[in-house]
Amino acid sequence: MKKYLLTLICVVLASSAFSQIGAKVSVISPRGDLGPQFKKGAEYELYYFNDFAKDKVLTRVGFFYSKLQSRLDTFPIYGVKQDYSQSPDPVILPGYLSYHKMSLYGFYIDIAYRAVKVKKFSLYAGIGITGGYMDYSYDRGIETLVIANGVVRNDEIYGIRTSIQGYYDLNKHIKIGAEYMHNLFTGEKYVGNYTHSLLGINLLYTIKAK
């Protein structure tokens, strides 16, 4: 999946149409499976963008990076041991889970359609695809069953991103905007399904003024 995405990005970038750059800083709010475990953090994006059809369509190709902090130093997980030859009752085994590092990075390509334009304000709705990696490390143990400390994982992730983007044209070169985005990821090996929301500020700079 990642190879196809990268190929698509390279083909698109080869087009001379992408002559404009943008940057975004967002607050990322983990949800889904990682919501209980990770705090809000910062996400950074750098992208090329182009708008077609008299600014009605906005396409972006870019790179994202974010780093998350664990919500607890240690999560109280547990295991269950059942041995019917000893007792019909299960034995609950206390355990722990501690994250040391969690970062996400990768590439994306998305397209947004302009829903509203009033003077210098524009509102877009967008959808795209994304792929990259989730790097994390943790300690995990369940009494009498397992101890796994210093585990490092690098999982390939890919998913869909949807967004609502609002922009204001400061001048011929610069647009500034706000964006609400929701990403849905799937990890290839370990992570499973995971979602997060972002609320971010966009700064777009057009190298060739229109």
Next chain:
Amino acid sequence: MRKLSFIIPVIILLIAACTKVEKDVNNYYPEVRTVSAEQLPDGTVKITGEIIREGNAALYYVGFCMDTMSGPVMLSNQKSVDTLNGNKFSAIYSSLTKSKKYYFKAWCANGNGYAIADNEVSIDSVTISSSIIPCTLPLDTLTTVTTQSAKDERLYNISPIEQNTLEWGISLYTYTGSDMHIHFAQKPISGVYKTSSNNGTKGFYATVLVNGYLAEPGDNIYVEEISGSEIQVTICDATVYTGVLTGSIKTKFRASY
């Protein structure tokens, strides 16, 4: 129209994909407290716990842990409970001895994780209440009753409680030639034991042999801990089949380690 056919699915996807995240991460996990420890007349102890919060996922397990030192950990004498009474739950601990103090804590687990109570309860001097013994007998006596006769005998020789491999045995002899041997499957402590026909039965069981005849299973033997090294045994009515007649025995005596 084309605009709407693109925008509306995006908005739906944005809204539908939202899941609520708890502001306080502790709300994902349950919370429990230990309510009380109550000594029951038969020498067992009833522990009660209470769920304060179930957390953000279904509650799967509740129970208690126990130790003779303060601050029992979850794997120490753990008991699971499978019934909640409202938000309270209880379990019975047996095989507790008079000479120790016991500490108990409640715990619970939901789909996200587990929690153990901050507080503990304790109990000591665990023993059975004399009020549950349904008969009053003179000390150091053995009475054998059949349909044809009744024989009251005085015990003159009570052996110390001796451990032999996995059993604890007491041998008793009367002045008039009768003998009785009691074998406990565990070290005898306060509690209500049942007569058993099998020496190997674990738990609160004991075999009683009177003049070579085994008492029928299922009758009560009341054991009270008098001190750390002495117990008092009362049998109000244990059925013994002598091979000719069915009779019953009553006895009360004290034995020492």
